[in-house]
Amino acid sequence: MLRGLDISDMLIIDRLELGFQPGLNVLTGETGAGKSILLDSLGFVLGWRGRADLVRQGAEQGEVTAWFDLPEGHPAHAVLEEAGLPGGAELILRRINNADGRKTAWVNDRRCSGEVLRALSETLVELHGQHDDRGLLNPRGHRAILDDFAGNAAQACEVRDAWQALAAARKAAARAEAEREAIRAEEEYLRHAVAELDKLDPQAGEEAELDTRRRLMQGAEKIRTDVVNAYEIMGQGGAETALGDALRWLDGVADKAEGALEEPLAALNRAMVELDEAMSGVANAIDTMSFNPLELEEAEERLFAIRALARKHDVGPDELAGFATTLRDKLEALDAGEAAQAALATAVDQAQAKYDSAATALSTRRAEAAARLDTAVSGELAPLKMERAVFETLISPEEPGPEGRDAVSFTVATNPGAPAGPLGKIASGGELSRFLLALKVCLTRGQPGLTLIFDEIDRGVGGATADAVGRRLSSLADGGQVLVVTHSPQVAALGAHHWRVEKAVHNGITTSTVVPLNAPDRVDEVARMLSGDQVTDAARAAAQALLAG
Numbered sequence: 001m002l003r004g005l006d007i008s009d010m011l012i013i014d015r016l017e018l019g020f021q022p023g024l025n026v027l028t029g030e031t032g033a034g035k036s037i038l039l040d041s042l043g044f045v046l047g048w049r050g051r052a053d054l055v056r057q058g059a060e061q062g063e064v065t066a067w068f069d070l071p072e073g074h075p076a077h078a079v080l081e082e083a084g085l086p087g088g089a090e091l092i093l094r095r096i097n098n099a100d101g102r103k104t105a106w107v108n109d110r111r112c113s114g115e116v117l118r119a120l121s122e123t124l125v126e127l128h129g130q131h132d133d134r135g136l137l138n139p140r141g142h143r144a145i146l147d148d149f150a151g152n153a154a155q156a157c158e159v160r161d162a163w164q165a166l167a168a169a170r171k172a173a174a175r176a177e178a179e180r181e182a183i184r185a186e187e188e189y190l191r192h193a194v195a196e197l198d199k200l201d202p203q204a205g206e207e208a209e210l211d212t213r214r215r216l217m218q219g220a221e222k223i224r225t226d227v228v229n230a231y232e233i234m235g236q237g238g239a240e241t242a243l244g245d246a247l248r249w250l251d252g253v254a255d256k257a258e259g260a261l262e263e264p265l266a267a268l269n270r271a272m273v274e275l276d277e278a279m280s281g282v283a284n285a286i287d288t289m290s291f292n293p294l295e296l297e298e299a300e301e302r303l304f305a306i307r308a309l310a311r312k313h314d315v316g317p318d319e320l321a322g323f324a325t326t327l328r329d330k331l332e333a334l335d336a337g338e339a340a341q342a343a344l345a346t347a348v349d350q351a352q353a354k355y356d357s358a359a360t361a362l363s364t365r366r367a368e369a370a371a372r373l374d375t376a377v378s379g380e381l382a383p384l385k386m387e388r389a390v391f392e393t394l395i396s397p398e399e400p401g402p403e404g405r406d407a408v409s410f411t412v413a414t415n416p417g418a419p420a421g422p423l424g425k426i427a428s429g430g431e432l433s434r435f436l437l438a439l440k441v442c443l444t445r446g447q448p449g450l451t452l453i454f455d456e457i458d459r460g461v462g463g464a465t466a467d468a469v470g471r472r473l474s475s476l477a478d479g480g481q482v483l484v485v486t487h488s489p490q491v492a493a494l495g496a497h498h499w500r501v502e503k504a505v506h507n508g509i510t511t512s513t514v515v516p517l518n519a520p521d522r523v524d525e526v527a528r529m530l531s532g533d534q535v536t537d538a539a540r541a542a543a544q545a546l547l548a549g
Contacts, residue, residue, distance in 0.1 A: 526547060
């Protein structure tokens with residue numbers, strides 16, 4: 001529970017330190033005295049999003065510190081552990097707001113973010129007023145409120161997971177179908193192109209090879225005759241014969257030449273070897289140049305066919321083989337698509353069934369919880385002098401989504417036979433306050449260690465009804481802690497602890513302070529609330545009667 005609040009340089013508060021107690025804590029004071037500033041300051045240190053201009057005029061920064069008791073098992077311990085922050089039996093929150101708007105926060109003297117403060121605040125404090133900030137008057141938040149009341153966190157998470165899985169399955173099936181449709185639109189072209197490519201069967205590098213062979217065959221026609229003639233001149237009856245005859249003649253007389261023919265004979269032998277190599281190379285060239293004229297025609301036809309097909313598909317000749325593979329893969333995907341689509345459709349059906357099962361289970365729990373909530377709220381309305389009013393949680397079907405298939409709204413009928421309608425439209429100001437109090441009591445029941453703050457929840461009621469509201473607040477504070485800002489003397493008289501918020505002007509500067517009230521001071525404050533500025537003896541007597549209970 002909240003044990004203390006220390007405020008420095010916030011709006012019209014110079015320095016203020018408050019200590020709170022278990023039970024019903026009451027804050028009263030004239031309108032405009034600064035009661036809302038206390039709540040703004042508390043909301044600031046809890047990380048709530050509120051007004052930006054909180055720093056007192058002329059100050060460099062404003063600062064708020066709040067400290068809480070944390071018993072074992074308090075949910076705030078889990079938030080601290082997850083954030084890696086130190087825990088313990090006491091929790092100290094401190095936040096600074098600089099004049100330039102920068103904000104800095106600490107938890108147990110460790111720096112933290114505003115998100116961590118907000119997560120902690122959800123376990124520490126519930127703030128409620130006639131214009132409820134948590135969405136009690138907004139039907140769009142009623143489903144989440146009902147789920148919190150029912151403890152549906154696990155079931156709601158299961159529905160969200162199932163919805164995401166269903167959405168993913170539908171997306172995959174739709175994407176696959178779109179791809180199949182795109183391929184199907186060009187199926188005729190694909191089958192024709194693949195057949196054409198398969199028939200030609202072009203290979204990488206084949207175009208360059210064909211071009212070389214073609215040019216070689218085209219050139220061979222022009223030079224082969226000269227090459228053959230050269231070969232014949234070098235062969236028998238030509239150079240080979242002449243060199244052979246010269247070698248034999250010289251060899252026959254070499255022994256009589258006293259060595260003069262040795263070198264010429266060696267040179268002739270070398271010439272015969274070189275001539276033999278030359279003739280072998282020319283013979284190979286002749287073989288290479290020998291071709292069937294039809295072969296040139298076939299090479300040209302294939303070369304032209306490959307180049308024409310490459311131009312047709314706007315790819316390089318060496319890319320035709322890979323292109324054919326790509327087209328063939330598309331056809332295979334199309335042919336196999338029916339089976340794949342059937343599998344995807346099965347996956348969608350399975351995901352739909354899982355979602356339907358989870359959503360149905362959640363709807364059942366919501367219906368059961370709605371009945372319990374209606375009964376609980378009805379039980380709270382009787383002590384608040386609204387025993388004839390009817391509160392009903394309506395659950396209606398809506399389009400399936402990640403939160404299930406249920407729309408939830410809180411409706412009321414203030415009198416038997418009167419039409420039911422939305423909470424915020426049917427009830428009057430005083431009735432609305434009591435409806436919200438009853439609902440808040442039911443929704444926060446079972447949350448130990450939670451400080452409940454009610455900001456003028458008794459607005460619009462008086463007399464016996466205000467007394468009933470005060471007694472319900474006092475009962476709610478038993479074993480816990482309730483802070484209430486009130487203008488009702490009946491409510492103020494039931495407080496276990498009472499503070500008065502005062503505003504004063506010193507040297508032209510307005511400041512607000514909070515004064516704890518002892519028993520005589522409480523009489524005067526309640527009397528002021530009863531009679532106004534002029535506190536009469538009759539008002540004091542009435543105040544004493546109220547305080548006596």
